Amino acid sequence: MNREYLLYSRFQVLSQGEPAWADDPRQGRHYFDGLRFWKLRRGHPARLQVSWQTPQFGWAHAEDCRCSLCASVAVSAPVAVRHRPEDAVAHLSA
Numbered sequence: 001m002n003r004e005y006l007l008y009s010r011f012q013v014l015s016q017g018e019p020a021w022a023d024d025p026r027q028g029r030h031y032f033d034g035l036r037f038w039k040l041r042r043g044h045p046a047r048l049q050v051s052w053q054t055p056q057f058g059w060a061h062a063e064d065c066r067c068s069l070c071a072s073v074a075v076s077a078p079v080a081v082r083h084r085p086e087d088a089v090a091h092l093s094a
Contacts, residue, residue, distance in 0.1 A: 006060070008069060010051060013059040018067045020059045030054045 013020040013032050020032045029040040030049070037054045038046045061070050 006070065007057065008059045008061070010054060010056050010059060012069060013061070014051065016061075016067050016069055018061055018065060018069075020061050022055045022059045024055045024058070027055070032059065 008016075008020070010022075017034050019034050022030045022032075024030065027039070028042075031038045031040055031046070032054075037049045037051050039049045039054075040046050061067060
């Protein structure tokens with residue numbers, strides 16, 4: 001997979017209300033379903049989590065997302081960075 005994703009801040013994904021995920025090497029994978037934040041750990045059930053306990057930056061939307069954040073090709077916000085998803089999950093396969 002060579003597709004690059006734009007990464008957003010927690011505030012951006014919360015404001016947009018679209019599903020998103022973030023990978024944190026220390027905390028694992030987090031998921032936002034559009035309403036609530038969840039912590040996902042391999043071999044454990046998903047756990048509801050308050051927003052301030054999730055990563056502040058590094059949130060990505062699905063590849064086919066057409067929200068206003070993802071549809072905007074020319075992103076000038078400094079918190080949006082080009083990112084390949086395989087880099088984010090490399091620590092999970094180790």
